[in-house]
Amino acid sequence: MKPDHLIPDPFPDLAKGEVHVWKCALPQDTSDLAGQFDMLSGDEQERADRFKVERPRRQFIIARSTLRSLLGRYLNRLPSEIIFRTAEHGKPELHYPEGRLQFNVSHSQELVLLAFSRSAPVGIDVEWLGGTADHSDVAGRFFSGREQSQLQALPPADRPRAFMECWTRKEAYLKARGFGLSRDTRTFSVSITGSAGEVLFEDNDDPSALDSWSIHPIQLEQPADYCAALAAQSPLETVKCLCLW
Template sequence: MPLDDFGLDDQAACLRLLSGPERHRHDAFKSEPARLQHLAVRGLVRTTLSRYRDITPEHWRFDTNRYGRPFIDDSLDVSGLHFSLSHTRGLVACAVATFAEIGVDVEPRDRDVGLAELAPAVFSPRERARFEAMSGQARQDFFFTLWTLKEAYVKARGIGLSLPVKNVELDLQVSPPIAHFGDEIDDDASRWAFRSLHLTGRHIVGIAAAVPDGELKIVPRQTRAINPPLNA
């Protein structure tokens, strides 16, 4: 969901959906862009999930694991429905799957975060060598393609920043990307599918998924604003 047209009416509609803790967090934001991103992504997940189950957006309840990953509260007795959220300047995203290990991350292509300083902490030696040989927008896109895919993997695993992401090496010279894991990751790379999407001209979206059976199939959908429930 692009945030360009997230107007006052949509913001008011989203506010009405929030739980008490979500509203408290919303009100605590000092940054207006961060507040709007939080509001939009909470509205997005609620209205999106209601398209898959007969639960109205305001009645969804969520919990988090000890690393902060959100999931549908067990009290709702919902099975076979899982999600991952991400938000950044200008865009919020919600990935929905029938399996638990799904992760999404989004970043603007022009974000200035000191890429050269971050690269040693997040890239394998081979990834870093390729990054340092690039310049301009290609260098930016390479960085954020890897960054979003690795962040999506971390989210899908649901164990927070304890994963040493520079030991997750991704080969972007093939399509779709292929992953190689160091021993520190303690996971089988062959379980995972990675996809990088340019859903807008300004953002890069990374998706990581461990599909229990079959191939990963992605169906992108863009909303102009937070959608009402189907029966509204």
């Protein structure tokens, strides 16, 4: 089975100033991933085969084949014609066809999110809410003082979700800028509760970022046990969420 048959027809236009966020659930029946696997390049197939654990392998195959399908539609190319290159800290970018289409991918448990924009760099992050990590310990090591104070001010029952909301906003921002986790996550602060456009509070390494980057919480609705955020270089007019089931 290939992801192509899930892609809507007509395919939506991606306007300037707009970001498309595609949501894709990992298929329950994974007995036949051959179609998706065949869509990958030789390097990607080798990478898929190096995974020792089943779920990350499945996530990678589904995410990469879906990325190829969607890029193919946006760029009017066959999925197999797309060639990626990797930027300094590991962010995949388009090498062929040349152009300014920007994208980013995130996967967690059974969900994949893919973000696309015409020219603004984008970063996306999705996290499953069912983990058992000690939130206060992780926040103490990776959140700025300002973020830790916001978290502590919330009722204890609200903190696990707020922690994850905060984490996805931070990671989306770092992914949009291409740093990934190579950058110290305590050098900038996001708001835990603010809405789109008000989420980035301060960036000690780049104070001008408040004018040039924005972070948007993504309301997934379904499935309920995930949270997600998108970051993009401003100005950004619309974030449109689309589903591939």
